[in-house]
Amino acid sequence: MAETERRQNRTLPDRDAPIGVFDSGVGGLTVVREIMRQIPNEKIIYFGDTARVPYGNKSRKTVTRFSQQIVRFLRTFQVKTIVVACNTASAYAMEALEQDIDIPIIGVVKPGARAAVSATGNGRIGVIATEATIGSQIYTKYIQELNQNISIYGKACPLFVPLVEEGLWEDPVTDEIARRYLTELIDIDIDTLILGCTHYPLIRSTLGKIMGERVTLVNPAYETARELRELLIRHGLLREEPPALGSNRYQFYISDKADKFVHFANSIIKYGILSAKTVNIEAY
Amino acid sequence: MAETERRQNRTLPDRDAPIGVFDSGVGGLTVVREIMRQIPNEKIIYFGDTARVPYGNKSRKTVTRFSQQIVRFLRTFQVKTIVVACNTASAYAMEALEQDIDIPIIGVVKPGARAAVSATGNGRIGVIATEATIGSQIYTKYIQELNQNISIYGKACPLFVPLVEEGLWEDPVTDEIARRYLTELIDIDIDTLILGCTHYPLIRSTLGKIMGERVTLVNPAYETARELRELLIRHGLLREEPPALGSNRYQFYISDKADKFVHFANSIIKYGILSAKTVNIEAY
Numbered sequence: 206m207a208e209t210e211r212r213q214n215r216t217l218p219d220r221d222a223p224i225g226v227f228d229s230g231v232g233g234l235t236v237v238r239e240i241m242r243q244i245p246n247e248k249i250i251y252f253g254d255t256a257r258v259p260y261g262n263k264s265r266k267t268v269t270r271f272s273q274q275i276v277r278f279l280r281t282f283q284v285k286t287i288v289v290a291c292n293t294a295s296a297y298a299m300e301a302l303e304q305d306i307d308i309p310i311i312g313v314v315k316p317g318a319r320a321a322v323s324a325t326g327n328g329r330i331g332v333i334a335t336e337a338t339i340g341s342q343i344y345t346k347y348i349q350e351l352n353q354n355i356s357i358y359g360k361a362c363p364l365f366v367p368l369v370e371e372g373l374w375e376d377p378v379t380d381e382i383a384r385r386y387l388t389e390l391i392d393i394d395i396d397t398l399i400l401g402c403t404h405y406p407l408i409r410s411t412l413g414k415i416m417g418e419r420v421t422l423v424n425p426a427y428e429t430a431r432e433l434r435e436l437l438i439r440h441g442l443l444r445e446e447p448p449a450l451g452s453n454r455y456q457f458y459i460s461d462k463a464d465k466f467v468h469f470a471n472s473i474i475k476y477g478i479l480s481a482k483t484v485n486i487e488a489y
Numbered sequence: 490m491a492e493t494e495r496r497q498n499r500t501l502p503d504r505d506a507p508i509g510v511f512d513s514g515v516g517g518l519t520v521v522r523e524i525m526r527q528i529p530n531e532k533i534i535y536f537g538d539t540a541r542v543p544y545g546n547k548s549r550k551t552v553t554r555f556s557q558q559i560v561r562f563l564r565t566f567q568v569k570t571i572v573v574a575c576n577t578a579s580a581y582a583m584e585a586l587e588q589d590i591d592i593p594i595i596g597v598v599k600p601g602a603r604a605a606v607s608a609t610g611n612g613r614i615g616v617i618a619t620e621a622t623i624g625s626q627i628y629t630k631y632i633q634e635l636n637q638n639i640s641i642y643g644k645a646c647p648l649f650v651p652l653v654e655e656g657l658w659e660d661p662v663t664d665e666i667a668r669r670y671l672t673e674l675i676d677i678d679i680d681t682l683i684l685g686c687t688h689y690p691l692i693r694s695t696l697g698k699i700m701g702e703r704v705t706l707v708n709p710a711y712e713t714a715r716e717l718r719e720l721l722i723r724h725g726l727l728r729e730e731p732p733a734l735g736s737n738r739y740q741f742y743i744s745d746k747a748d749k750f751v752h753f754a755n756s757i758i759k760y761g762i763l764s765a766k767t768v769n770i771e772a773y
Contacts, residue, residue: 256551257541264746267540367651381662462548487771 218285218308220442223248223456224433225279226288227272230258231466232366232403233290234473236313239430240288241455241474244437246444249455250282254486256460259366260293261335261402268337272298276306277489278458285442288433289313292401292425293335296343309436314338316432317399317425318347324421325397328355331390331420333412334401336361344401358393362386362402369404370469379411387415399423407473457481502569502592504726507532507740508717509563510572511556514542515750516650516687517574518757520597523714524572525739525758528721530728533739534566538770540744543650544577545619545686552621556582560590561773562742569726572717573597576685576709577619580627593720598622600716601683601709602631608705609681612639615674615704617696618685620645628683642677646670646686653688654753663695671699683707691757741765 226237230253237251252275254260260268272294279287286309289295289302295312302310321330321344332344339359348357364382373379390398398420400406406424413422437443448454455478459466463481470478510521514537521535536559538544544552556578563571570593573579573586579596586594605614605628616628623643632641648666657663674682682704684690690708697706721727732738739762743750747765754762 256547262749263540267745364651364655367648371648378662378665461551465546 218440218442219283220285220444221248222283222285223250224286224288225250225252225276225282225284226290227252227254227275227279227294228291228403229254229260229293231255231370231469231473234470235403235406236288236290236426236429237455238474239426240433243430244434244443246447247437248444248448248452250279250284251455251457252279252484252486253457253459253466253481255462255466256486259335260291261337261366262363263293263337265297265337265341268294268297269301271486272302273305274486274489276302278484278486280306284308286310286433286437286440288429290403290426290429292403293337296338296341309440309442311429311433311436313403313425313429314343314401315347316428317401317423318344319351320425320428321397321399321423322348322351322355324423325355327394327396328352329393329395329397330355330357331393331395331398332357332359332401333362333365333386333390333398333405334359335366336363338401344399358390358395360386360390365408366402366404369407374408375411379408380415383408383411383415387412391416395420397421397423399425401425458484460484460486502724502726503567504569504728505532506567506569507534508570508572509534509536509560509566509568510574511536511538511559511563511578512575512687513538513544513555513577515539515654515753515757518754519687519690520572520574520710520713521739522758523710524717527714528718528727530731531721532728532732532736534563534568535739535741536563536768536770537741537743537750537765539746539750540770543619544575545621545650546647547577547621549581549621549625552578553582553585555770556586557589558770558773560586562768562770564590568592570594570717570721570724572713574687574710574713576687577621580622580625593724593726595713595717595720597687597709597713598627598685599631600712601685601707602628603635604709604712605681605683605707606632606635606639608707609639611678611680612636613677613679613681614639614641615677615679615682616641616643616685617646617649617670617674617682617689618643619650620647622685628685642674642679644670644674646689649692650686650688653691658692659695663692664699667692667695667699671696675700679704681705681707683709685709742768744768744770
C-alpha cells in the first residue's frame with residue numbers, strides 16, 4: 206500500500222478519545238496533575254515504567270527502545286495524542302517517536318524551554334535535570350534555536366529523584382544536597398531555573414528557598430499542559446464536556462507492582478487513584 | 490526425550506569454564522572483588538543489568554523474569570557455576586533459578602545468614618537491605634532455619650544505593666542518612682549487622698562508625714566467595730592454575746552504556762577493567 210493511501214485509510218483520532226501520557230515512573234504524575242487542572246474534561250491513560258525506572262542514567266538507545274514500546278502500548282487505547290511526560294524520554298526519544306506515529310505528540314522539554322526564554326531578563330538560564338537530560342544538551346539546543354544570545358548552564362542532580370521518592374520533600378538532607386548542586390548556578394548569576402525533571406516540582410519550595418526570590422523557577426509540567434490545550438484546540442480535539450459519569454476517566458498502568466505506585470500517586474495527585482494495572486511492557 | 494536421558498546427554502561443566510556472576514548493576518562487583526581475592530585462578534563472566542537497575546524496589550515477578558533472562562545469557566558461555574551477586578535477586582529468584590538449571594548456583598543471602606548466626610553472641614541480628622530484600626523476609630527465614638531462638642530486625646535503606654553511586658562514600662550527608670536508618674537497630678541492641686545489599690560494603694566505614702565497635706558487620710560478598718570456593722572443590726570444579734596469559738580472564742557485560750560502568754567498576758575493583766560490552770538482555 207502506498208504511503209498516501211495508508212495515511213488516507215487510517216482512522217483519524219477521535220475528540221472523545223483519551224490522551225496517552227507516559228513517564229519512566231511516578232514523576233510524570235506532576236504533568237498529569239497539571240493536565241487535570243488545566244483541561245479537566247479530558248480522559249487520560251497513564252503509563253509509568255516502574256519496572257525499568259529510572260531512565261535518567263541510561264543511554265539514548267535504551268530510553269528510545271523503552272519509549273517506543275510504551276507508545277505501542279498506549280496506541281492500543283486509540284489515544285488521540287501522546288504526552289511524553291518525562292524529560293529524559295523527551296530529550297532522547299522525541300525525534301524517533303515523531304517519525305513512528307501519525308497523531309500529535311508533545312514532550313516536556315520544548316514547552317519548558319519556551320517558558321524560560323520568555324522569563325529571563327539577563328539571558329542566563331540554568332537547567333537542573335538527570336544526567337541523561339543534561340548530557341543530551343537538549344534544553345540548550347531548543348533555547349538557542351529561539352534566542353542565540355542566551356547562555357544556558359546545565360547541572361545534573363542525580364540524588365533529587367531518590368530523595369523525592371523517599372519522601373524527603375522538606376528535609377535538612379535535601380536542603381544540603383540542593384545547596385551543593387545549586388551553588389554553582391547561583392555563582393553564575395542565572396535569573397531563571399528550569400526544573401528539568403518531573404520529580405523536581407515536588408521539592409520546589411526547597412529549590413526556591415535556596416535560589417532566592419530573584420530567580421524564576423520554570424515548571425515544564427505546567428507549560429506542557431498549557432501547550433497541550435492549545436495543540437488540542439488547533440487539531441479540533443479538545444473535549445468540551447466532561448466524560449459521562451462512570452466512564453473510566455483516568456486509567457493508570459505500570460510495568461511493576463501497583464501498591465507503592467498508588468501510594469505515591471495519591472501523594473501527588475490527591476484525586477483518589479484507587480488502582481493501577483500491571484502490564485508486561487517488554488511484550489510491546 | 491525423557492528427562493533422565495536429557496540429563497545424561499548434557500555436557501558436564503568443565504573445570505576450565507568460567508564462573509558466571511550477575512547483579513542488577515555495579516554492586517555485584519564487590520562480590521567479584523572477593524572472588525578475585527579468594528580464588529584468583531578462576532575466569533569470570535560478569536553481567537550487570539544497568540538498563541533496568543535498580544532491582545531493590547521491584548516485585549518478585551519482575552526480578553525473577555529479569556534474573557532468568559540473565560541466566561540464559563550467562564549459559565551461552567558454558568559457565569560452570571552461577572553466582573547471584575545481588576541480594577534482591579537472591580531473595581526473590583533463587584528458587585525459580587534452581588529449578589531451571591542443572592549447574593551449581595549460589596546466592597549471597599545464605600552465606601550471609603550463616604556468617605551472622607556464627608557471629609552473634611546475644612541472638613539479636615540486624616539486616617539492612619533494599620525494600621525488596623527486607624520485604625521478602627529471606628534473611629529471617631534462613632537464619633531461623635539455622636537457629637529458631639535468634640531475633641532478626643530488618644531495616645530497608647533505599648537511599649544508600651544512590652548515595653554510593655553518587656560517590657558519597659564518606660560524607661556528612663551519608664552519615665546523617667545512615668544515623669536515621671540505624672538508630673532503631675542500635676536501640677534494639679543488635680550485636681551483628683548484615684550488610685544485605687552489595688553496595689553497602691562500600692560505606693562500611695560509615696556504618697561501622699555509627700554502629701560502634703561492639704557490633705560485628707557481616708559482608709555477604711566475602712562469605713559468598715568463601716562458600717563458592719568450597720562448592721567448587723566439592724564438585725571438582727576448582728581451577729588449580731591461573732588461565733593462560735592472553736586468555737580473556739575477566740569479561741564484563743552490561744545491558745546499557747559502558748562508560749559509566751567502567752568508571753565505577755574501576756573504583757571498586759582497581760583491577761584495570763578496560764571495557765564492558767553492551768547486550769540487549771530482553772532478547773534472552
